[in-house]
Amino acid sequence: MSQFPRLETKRLLLRELTKNDSADIFQFFSLDEVTKFYDVESFTNIKQAEDLIQRWNERFEASQAIRWGITLKSENKVIGTCGFHGWMKNHYKAVIGYELTPEYWHQGFMTEVVEKVIEYGFNTLGLNRIEAFVEPENVGSRKVLEKIGFREEGILKENYYWKNRFVDNAIYAFLKSDYKVH
Template identity: 80%
Template sequence: MTHFPVLETERLVLRQLTQNDSIEIFQYFSLDEVTKFYDLESFTNIEQAEELIQKWNQRFESNQAIRWGITLKSENKVIGTCGFHGWMKNHYKAEIGYELTPKYWRQGFMTEVIEKVIEYGFNDLGLNRIEAFVEPGNMGSRKVLGKIEFTEEGTLKEHFYWRNRFVDTVIYALLKKDYKVH
């Protein structure tokens, strides 16, 4: 991919993150309620947000991942991110990840975003399988994936090690043949 694709939904614009977005990224990544189920500790300084944006953009440039900043059409302020990592072109699969600032939880924003991102994954990236790994207690994320018709495939016991403990994850997947445009 040579240029970063901009995607639009009814209420949102998904675009490449820039260092100008570091304040918004820092603001919500510094909240424990956002990082509770994330493989990052809550941020304590803005440099962490700047480094994360740089890492996501470098991974895009090297065709390893793509992460969109989620902005409201009414204002160009980042309220979350969504994208693919663990991208295996030769295996036609990727893992989806996302987060949203709590002010916008339970308003259908993430469902709207994920639907657009998976449409792009299947139609433009040539993916056949999109996976999501979710901690069992992350009911918000599990509910969103269920709405979009991801299938729960099972629990991977002690799948990740973070915050000094082993963590189970529930694996969800959506196959291209089962994908229905909403």
Template identity: 40%
Template sequence: MNYQSDIFPVLETNRLLLRRIEKDDAHDIFTYLSDIEVMKHYGTKPFQTVDEAIKAISKYESLFNENRGVRWGITIKEDNKVIGSCAFHNMVSEHFRTDISFVLSKDFWGRGIAQEALKAVIKYGFEYLNINRIEAVIEPSNVPSQKLVERLGFSKEGVLRSYEYFDGKFDDLYMFSLLKSDFDSDE
């Protein structure tokens, strides 16, 4: 699992361009990360200021520069506006494993955009980063995300009990995984 941190991988699909998130994208990031509905299953409170988005972008840069992961901004090809993001994070190179996460502005829900973006990211991970296992941890109440990863071939492995502490309580999460041998990039 290796990549050059000075060359950010830009991915393209039929409708989307997945690219590096820049400081100029802070307002776009703030727009969806301040939305209560979008943040309902995100594990953090909705952003209150654009400065929080700027700090998040710095974290995305560190993730990439330190070879710990990659977070792509999701844009529609005709428009450079960031409408969401998807990421590999918690990369464990010696075990060829990574976590995947995604978030999308609710204005774009139900259009297949998250699925299209995730499929490109997964394909990149298996083909270019030599990943063997991709994990997704999802709240039990987040049924749309569970259905999305299952459509992409992920298997539900079980419950991670009291896995996260958020908003004064411990939350269970479901563990889903996708192995390289399970993924059909031609679908």
């Protein structure tokens, strides 16, 4: 892949992140309620946001991942991100991840975004399987995945170590054979 793809939903534009988005990324990654189920500590300075954007963009350039900035069509402010990592082209699968500024929670934004991103994954990237790893207590994220069509496959006990503890993950998957275009 060379050019970063732009995706559009009814209310949102998904686009490449740039250093100019650092303040927006810092704003929500500095909130404990956003990073509670995330594998990073809450940000304490803008450089952390700049470094994260740089890492995401480097992984895209290396065809290892893709992470979109989520913006409202009415303004250019980044309110969250969504994308694929753990991308295994030879195995036709990837892991989806996302987060959203709390003021936009419970309004259907993330459902809208994830639907568009999985459509891109199946139809453009040629994925056969999209996975999501969610802490069992992250009820909001689990509801988003289930609403879209992901199925829980089980609990991976102490699957990750972050924030000084072992963390269980519910593993969800969406298979292309179960995907129906809306």
